[in-house]
Amino acid sequence: MSAGSEPSPPAAPTLLSEAGCRLLQGAAAEGGHPLTSAQTKQFAGLYGRLLEGSAQMNLTALQSERDIVLKHFVDSLGCLNAGEWATGAAVLDLGTGAGFPALPLAIVRPDLRITALDATAKKVAFVERTAQALGLAVQGLTGRAEEVGRDPQHRGAYDVVVTRAVAALPVLAELALPLLKPGGMLVAQKAQLSAEERAAGLRAAGLVGAELGGEWQGQLPVLGDARCLLVLRKVAETPDTYPRRTGIPNKRPLG
């Protein structure tokens, strides 16, 4: 800058392009979740924050605008396709990473009381900052689900535990069921669910007080990739022995 010249204005935040907004609106509507223009603006802001955050830390492997729109934003909304998400429900996103599905869900369902749990503190800090900037009611929570599930403040406290791309179904059953209220549901989103994983998941569910509560098979809008949602319903108290200590659910899965 030469002496006496005006300081340059701060760079405008990156936002979703117009084409990206149209793709988002079309795909969300195709998936049964049409967006208002205010919600589309919130997604545009989320896109910008995700790009900024990704420049500083490892937040997402997805690089292109199209992939982020379809495989993060629209895919996250697909979690709503299974089960009844009652108005005002307390929801925990187990293993939220960069905020998926927690942040898209908070945009389209501002009535939900969403807690975004992850073992990595800097990811949770990103989610909290982003939620605050976009005016979304998402609480961050740093910790391992194995420990949070034994904390009286969180055990039995949630109507819905939702999870995407975190672990195999038997592991999810052990981590999620202790966190649910009686009658609550785990919604596990999967790209694929083999017959073996499904059977082991249902056996694990029986051990932690759950049964199959529903199943949804569908496709990711525009791309057509297979998606499956499996719902486990809490029908009995989870024994105090679960979840086992950190690492054991993964190392020696139930079922």
Ligand SMILES: C[S@@+](CC[C@H](N)C(=O)[O-])C[C@H]1O[C@@H](n2cnc3c(N)ncnc32)[C@H](O)[C@@H]1O
């Ligand atoms: C592959 S990422 C998926 C993130 C996000 N759900 C998504 O779909 O983009 C898995 C995340 O789960 C978190 N995670 C895995 N096991 C966990 C546990 N036992 N407790 C808390 N977080 C866990 C990891 O730290 C990681 O951020």
